[in-house]
Amino acid sequence: xxxxxxxxxxxxxxxxxxxxxxxxxxxxxxxxxxxxxxxxxxxxxxxxxxxxxxxxxxxxxxxxxxxxxxxxxxxxxxxxxxxxxxxxxxxxxxxxxxxxxxxxxxxxxxxxxxxxxxxxxxxxxxxxxxxxxxxxxxxxxxxxxxxxxxxxxxxxxxxxxxxxxxxxxxxxxxxxxxxxxxxxxxxxxxxxxxxxxxxxxxxxxxxxxxxxxxxxxxxxxxxxxxxxxxxxxxxxxxxxxxxxxxxxxxxxxxxxxxxxxxxxxxxxxxxxxxxxxxxxxxxxxxxxxxxxxxxxxxxxxxxxxxxxxxxxxxxxxxxxxxxxxxxxxxxxxxxxxxxxxxxxxxxxxxxxxxxxxxxxxxxxxxxxxxxxxxxx
Ligand SMILES: [Zn+2]
Numbered sequence: 001x002x003x004x005x006x007x008x009x010x011x012x013x014x015x016x017x018x019x020x021x022x023x024x025x026x027x028x029x030x031x032x033x034x035x036x037x038x039x040x041x042x043x044x045x046x047x048x049x050x051x052x053x054x055x056x057x058x059x060x061x062x063x064x065x066x067x068x069x070x071x072x073x074x075x076x077x078x079x080x081x082x083x084x085x086x087x088x089x090x091x092x093x094x095x096x097x098x099x100x101x102x103x104x105x106x107x108x109x110x111x112x113x114x115x116x117x118x119x120x121x122x123x124x125x126x127x128x129x130x131x132x133x134x135x136x137x138x139x140x141x142x143x144x145x146x147x148x149x150x151x152x153x154x155x156x157x158x159x160x161x162x163x164x165x166x167x168x169x170x171x172x173x174x175x176x177x178x179x180x181x182x183x184x185x186x187x188x189x190x191x192x193x194x195x196x197x198x199x200x201x202x203x204x205x206x207x208x209x210x211x212x213x214x215x216x217x218x219x220x221x222x223x224x225x226x227x228x229x230x231x232x233x234x235x236x237x238x239x240x241x242x243x244x245x246x247x248x249x250x251x252x253x254x255x256x257x258x259x260x261x262x263x264x265x266x267x268x269x270x271x272x273x274x275x276x277x278x279x280x281x282x283x284x285x286x287x288x289x290x291x292x293x294x295x296x297x298x299x300x301x302x303x304x305x306x307x308x309x310x311x312x313x314x315x316x317x318x319x320x321x322x323x324x325x326x327x328x329x330x331x332x333x334x335x336x337x338x339x340x341x342x343x344x345x346x347x348x349x350x351x352x353x354x355x356x357x358x359x360x361x362x363x364x365x366x367x368x369x370x371x372x373x374x375x376x
Contacts, residue, residue, distance in 0.1 A: 045073030049368040052295025057092035072324035082106040107138040125170040138177035159224035172234040183221040246272035267295035268308040274350025308342035
């Protein structure tokens with residue numbers, strides 16, 4: 001009941017940008033309070049595998065996630081934040097796996113502590129091997145590689161630092177996918193002031209701003225990421241968030257052409273993807289139909305849902321229904337000027353792309369089955 005149906009408002013971006021923060025918040029609260037609740041999703045929805053979620057491995061969070069997924073036709077899901085072997089989170093994730101079996105898959109993460117120790121690369125490569133034995137299907141590397149992890153000299157670790165090579169090689173040997181979150185939205189590198197089109201989000205999450213300080217540029221981060229892809233042609237990579245460049249479909253198109261070892265997911269990026277002409281986006285999805293995965297990036301943690309990004313007021317289960325419905329509407333219909341799933345990511349509407357049946361089936365189910373669940 002509290003989400004803004006921002007398309008029905010007349011909050012255009014220049015007007016928003018001109019506002020200072022308090023009126024913006026008040027306007028947001030007002031609009032977020034006036035949305036009509038959409039009907040509960042119908043039964044007999046097309047099954048979807050959500051390849052990118054973050055469900056805290058605790059009973060209540062798992063139960064809540066399952067309830068949301070059942071209602072929204074999410075038949076299987078893959079959590080990208082299982083932690084590392086030896087951590088409490090990883091052990092708890094193994095218990096979830098035992099409970100849920102085939103419905104659930106998980107990617108482990110790296111432990112950056114000790115990065116300056118010459119033994120670190122081998123330690124993490126061995127940990128990856130152990131994680132694979134215990135059922136992990138991949139390794140997810142968060143955006144702190146390139147933007148947060150620092151070595152003893154105080155410098156940010158480069159995305160293609162040679163210390164990562166043994167881990168990438170081990171992933172290839174094990175058939176583990178390496179999911180990369182490299183850099184972040186373009187405007188997060190711009191000044192976080194009212195002229196920034198995602199000012200509201202940056203106001204709520206100041207740590208998402210990479211403006212100034214010693215952060216590398218977005219282009220530098222992409223170049224390093226691409227060198228990593230080139231250095232490890234036998235490793236299969238998953239560029240989450242449309243390889244973190246949904247702002248430039250042509251770039252991602254070329255990236256997929258240049259690196260056959262790369263897949264992408266669309267998680268939390270429909271607002272950006274939908275800013276391009278629908279026909280162009282549709283062509284992109286058809287061209288790369290075997291290499292794009294559905295992912296929502298939903299976060300279900302104790303007492304909290306996150307639906308693609310932060311929101312002004314806490315999200316509830318009906319917001320999660322609306323979130324998944326907005327995804328379906330974008331991919332399954334040809335509706336014009338629809339609301340995208342994550343209002344705070346942009347005060348604009350998008351045109352849906354109505355994927356052909358067979359492409360939709362690959363995107364929703366088959367690509368994840370093959371890549372993550374290893375099913376033909
Ligand atoms: Zn995520």
